[in-house]
Amino acid sequence: MSSPAQAVTAAPAAPRARRPARPAALTAVAALIAAVLALPLVFLLIEASSSGLHEDGSLIFRSLTATLLWNTIRLTVVVTALCAVIGTAAAWCVERTDLPGRRVWAVLVVVPLAIPDFVVSFGWASLSSWIQGFRGAVIVMTLAVYPLVYLPVAASLRGADPGQEEVARSLGTGRVRTFLRITLGQARGAILGGCLLVAMVLLAEYGAFEIVGYQTFTTEIFTEINEAFSLPAACALALVLVLLSMVVLAGEGLSRGRGRVSRSGALAQRVSPPQRLGRARWPVLAGFVLLTGLALGVPVAASVYWMTSGVRPSLTGVPLLAAAGYTALYGALAGALATLMALPVALLAVRHPGGLARRVLERSTYLVLAIPGVVIALALSYFTQRYLGGFAYQTGPLLILAYAIMFFPLALVGVKASLARAPVSLDEVARSLGQSRLAVALRVTLRLTGPGLAAAFCLVFLSVITELTATLILIPTGVQTLATQFWAYETNLSYAQAAPFALVMIAVAAIPSIVLGRFFNRSADPGMVT
Amino acid sequence: MTELAVTGLAKAFGRHQVLEGLDLEVPAGSLTAILGPSGSGKTTLLRILAGFERADAGVVRIGAATADGPGTFLPPERRRIGYVPQEGSLFPHLTVAANIAFGLSRKERHRPGRAGQRAAELLDAVGLAQFGRYFPHQLSGGQQQRVALARALAIKPEVVLLDEPFASLDAHLRASVRADVQRLLAEAGTTSVLVTHDQDEALSTADRVAVLRHGRIAQCAAPQELYSSPVDADMARFIGDANLIPGLLNGSSVETLFGRLPVAQADPSVMTHCPATVLVRPEQVELLPGPAGPAAGGGVAARVTGYGYHGHDAVLTVQPEQDPPAAPLIVRTLGSGALPLGAPVILRARGPVLAWPDPSRQQS
Numbered sequence: 001m002s003s004p005a006q007a008v009t010a011a012p013a014a015p016r017a018r019r020p021a022r023p024a025a026l027t028a029v030a031a032l033i034a035a036v037l038a039l040p041l042v043f044l045l046i047e048a049s050s051s052g053l054h055e056d057g058s059l060i061f062r063s064l065t066a067t068l069l070w071n072t073i074r075l076t077v078v079v080t081a082l083c084a085v086i087g088t089a090a091a092w093c094v095e096r097t098d099l100p101g102r103r104v105w106a107v108l109v110v111v112p113l114a115i116p117d118f119v120v121s122f123g124w125a126s127l128s129s130w131i132q133g134f135r136g137a138v139i140v141m142t143l144a145v146y147p148l149v150y151l152p153v154a155a156s157l158r159g160a161d162p163g164q165e166e167v168a169r170s171l172g173t174g175r176v177r178t179f180l181r182i183t184l185g186q187a188r189g190a191i192l193g194g195c196l197l198v199a200m201v202l203l204a205e206y207g208a209f210e211i212v213g214y215q216t217f218t219t220e221i222f223t224e225i226n227e228a229f230s231l232p233a234a235c236a237l238a239l240v241l242v243l244l245s246m247v248v249l250a251g252e253g254l255s256r257g258r259g260r261v262s263r264s265g266a267l268a269q270r271v272s273p274p275q276r277l278g279r280a281r282w283p284v285l286a287g288f289v290l291l292t293g294l295a296l297g298v299p300v301a302a303s304v305y306w307m308t309s310g311v312r313p314s315l316t317g318v319p320l321l322a323a324a325g326y327t328a329l330y331g332a333l334a335g336a337l338a339t340l341m342a343l344p345v346a347l348l349a350v351r352h353p354g355g356l357a358r359r360v361l362e363r364s365t366y367l368v369l370a371i372p373g374v375v376i377a378l379a380l381s382y383f384t385q386r387y388l389g390g391f392a393y394q395t396g397p398l399l400i401l402a403y404a405i406m407f408f409p410l411a412l413v414g415v416k417a418s419l420a421r422a423p424v425s426l427d428e429v430a431r432s433l434g435q436s437r438l439a440v441a442l443r444v445t446l447r448l449t450g451p452g453l454a455a456a457f458c459l460v461f462l463s464v465i466t467e468l469t470a471t472l473i474l475i476p477t478g479v480q481t482l483a484t485q486f487w488a489y490e491t492n493l494s495y496a497q498a499a500p501f502a503l504v505m506i507a508v509a510a511i512p513s514i515v516l517g518r519f520f521n522r523s524a525d526p527g528m529v530t
Numbered sequence: 531m532t533e534l535a536v537t538g539l540a541k542a543f544g545r546h547q548v549l550e551g552l553d554l555e556v557p558a559g560s561l562t563a564i565l566g567p568s569g570s571g572k573t574t575l576l577r578i579l580a581g582f583e584r585a586d587a588g589v590v591r592i593g594a595a596t597a598d599g600p601g602t603f604l605p606p607e608r609r610r611i612g613y614v615p616q617e618g619s620l621f622p623h624l625t626v627a628a629n630i631a632f633g634l635s636r637k638e639r640h641r642p643g644r645a646g647q648r649a650a651e652l653l654d655a656v657g658l659a660q661f662g663r664y665f666p667h668q669l670s671g672g673q674q675q676r677v678a679l680a681r682a683l684a685i686k687p688e689v690v691l692l693d694e695p696f697a698s699l700d701a702h703l704r705a706s707v708r709a710d711v712q713r714l715l716a717e718a719g720t721t722s723v724l725v726t727h728d729q730d731e732a733l734s735t736a737d738r739v740a741v742l743r744h745g746r747i748a749q750c751a752a753p754q755e756l757y758s759s760p761v762d763a764d765m766a767r768f769i770g771d772a773n774l775i776p777g778l779l780n781g782s783s784v785e786t787l788f789g790r791l792p793v794a795q796a797d798p799s800v801m802t803h804c805p806a807t808v809l810v811r812p813e814q815v816e817l818l819p820g821p822a823g824p825a826a827g828g829g830v831a832a833r834v835t836g837y838g839y840h841g842h843d844a845v846l847t848v849q850p851e852q853d854p855p856a857a858p859l860i861v862r863t864l865g866s867g868a869l870p871l872g873a874p875v876i877l878r879a880r881g882p883v884l885a886w887p888d889p890s891r892q893q894s
Binding site for chain 2: 423425426428429430431432433434435436437443444447448
């Protein structure tokens with residue numbers, strides 16, 4: 001005699017494979033995008049192989065490489081750790097406590113992302129010669145890039161289930177241990193993702209290090225190309241740099257482990273009540289004042305100081321306006337293109353997870369971030385000159401494509417996060433209510449993913465404004481962006497003339513970053529949307 | 531009239547065959563429950579009906595139209611099916627009223643007052659009149675489910691599909707939401723299909739219950755019929771409590787430990803003294819306290835081994851004192867006094883009973 005349960009459950013539990021097994025068209029488009037993104041790496045390998053293994057070896061295994069390796073690694077480790085601490089702490093205070101002026105801080109804390117790294121570097125280095133070398137690089141880069149950890153952590157804390165913290169407290173875990181074990185656990189993926197971005201940016205940074213006189217792989221590669229005109233040497237160094245970034249990627253993947261964030265009733269969940277800071281309130285507030293003062297105040301103040309104290313700049317307002325216009329145009333187009341390119345890859349990752357090939361495909365797109373802008377720019381000029389007979393070389397479209405490739409990973413982070421907010425079940429319900437695919441996309445998917453897509457666009461826009469190296473190489477003849485014009489004056493030590501460009505760059509970039517903060521704020525409190 | 535008809539439906543995920551040759555007919559205006567344990571393919575069936583999934587083979591007809599069949603596939607938005615998913619899936623960016631008005635046409639939504647009026651009617655019907663301006667996250671689970679139902683009914687669908695809509699609610703809430711849903715569906719006169727793994731829910735809510743087993747509908751009948759005339763012993767055990775005892779079938783009666791009992795469905799083709807499995811429902815067993823004796827008059831002597839009091843009735847487990855030992859029996863009594871464990875009792879069974887010839891014991 002079999003039991004009643006067995007009688008009816010004879011079949012094994014059905015696998016919950018509910019999506020079509022092979023989204024062929026989507027995979028094809030995503031693979032095409034991955035191929036475009038792989039261009040720089042292909043270029044690197046072609047160049048490296050054409051110069052021969054023996055020569056590569058002699059270029060890689062020399063004492064300079066060891067120095068560069070040590071410089072790059074210690075800077076990456078120290079700055080990433082500092083950013084993780086500062087970004088996470090700031091995010092927790094803004095999102096989960098009764099910190100006075102949370103909404104204002106939520107915006108101010110993100111704004112430093114709008115200030116180009118080399119402007120932060122210029123601001124600090126022009127004020128004091130103490131800001132030099134390793135010390136200078138750590139201070140400048142930490143203040144410039146910690147928002148890359150802050151943003152994803154804040155978003156994940158906002159979306160996390162407050163019930164888990166309450167359960168932990170009820171199980172006898174104290175406030176501090178609950179924070180360490182539960183809150184940090186919930187934000188872990190976001191923290192690691194942010195750290196990955198920070199490490200990748202550090203590996204690719206050029207301008208800020210050039211100003212404080214700190215030598216890394218990327219500055220050396222730029223020197224080899226721009227001053228020594230030695231392409232093989234640059235490529236050999238770039239190979240080591242790409243290997244380094246692969247190590248970072250693998251490390252991040254390993255430490256993330258197999259844990260998944262599971263959430264029940266993810267869509268219509270409660271908002272957690274803020275933690276009381278109590279007596280810690282004023283020290284924390286002072287910390288925020290100090291952080292924004294150092295990250296935002298010093299570069300702005302230095303620029304204002306140079307602009308007002310120096311001789312009246314000889315330039316008229318016209319080139320400044322033109323440069324600002326080109327910068328905004330390139331930024332907007334690159335932002336749109338990168339977000340568009342990220343969509344299929346993100347769709348594949350979020351809605352059709354599983355499948356080794358698809359996971360490798362998605363991961364591989366992150367590699368781009370580790371390839372310095374200078375290599376990407378060189379790759380594109382190499383391809384246009386070699387295979388297109390110089391067509392499109394040093395034109396706006398090519399520059400925009402270069403930006404879109406460089407900042408694709410940033411767009412992907414935002415797009416993936418936004419797609420996770422629009423589960424397939426909502427699409428299905430909407431369709432059962434008689435809505436066509438297009439109507440569903442407009443009325444549901446886009447409305448839910450909109451803030452995240454805007455965030456992705458803004459991240460790319462901001463990054464384009466702060467981009468210097470690739471721009472110097474690919475900019476159309478006769479055109480200047482804010483960054484290249486600033487750089488021209490800065491390298492001439494014409495601080496008074498460089499300063500207005502720095503200020504305009506901050507202003508142009510600050511608007512989207514405030515929009516970014518607004519969107520995150522709004523999505524935190526859906527009840528306020530009318 | 532049949533509103534929803536499914537024939538020969540098959541669906542596999544990879545090498546796992548979930549549905550194989552499933553047939554189902556849902557009469558217009560009825561509430562039919564699809565009952566089966568988790569993993570039996572209930573949700574897959576529902577998703578095929580809604581058009582979220584395509585069948586590998588078979589035909590789905592909704593009203594007069596073929597929704598899914600060889601060379602035909604009606605996308606979900608053209609099926610006029612109201613879908614209420616397990617977790618409600620309200621649109622988090624829309625108010626409750628906007629959620630309900632979502633499926634109305636653009637003209638209806640934008641004509642002043644019109645959408646508001648329809649949403650208000652439905653909100654009123656689900657007892658949430660004052661919640662129109664709230665957002666989904668401000669509602670409780672039961673309220674969210676009601677809104678999800680109102681949203682599905684707003685488009686005046688031909689068929690409403692409900693995917694375990696009460697599973698995430700707590701027991702006390704479940705009963706009231708279930709009653710509300712039943713009333714709303716009856717008022718709307720819609721044909722509804724409810725998927726559930728809870729047989730209590732299926733039997734108490736639905737007009738008809740279809741039991742899904744091994745990728746097919748094993749039986750589809752009214753709850754009473756399902757209980758009184760299960761197609762086989764497995765079904766008898768699945769629906770309600772059942773005592774399945776061995777017996778010898780002999781024409782229109784069967785010989786069991788209770789003696790000779792009349793058989794409900796006499797099958798003349800069955801040979802005499804055919805071994806059979808006999809179904810005796812717990813309420814068909816009469817229980818008298820006291821030891822066996824001449825006064826008991828031919829009852830089966832047994833001892834109480836378990837006692838569960840349920841207010842309206844009590845369920846006892848008793849062990850017949852037999853040689854060779856028989857399996858313990860379940861007995862349902864009304865309002866008798868508590869019996870201590872080990873107390874002697876006399877059992878008698880009332881016919882007619884169901885009996886299925888049991889070929890595996892033919893030789894014994």
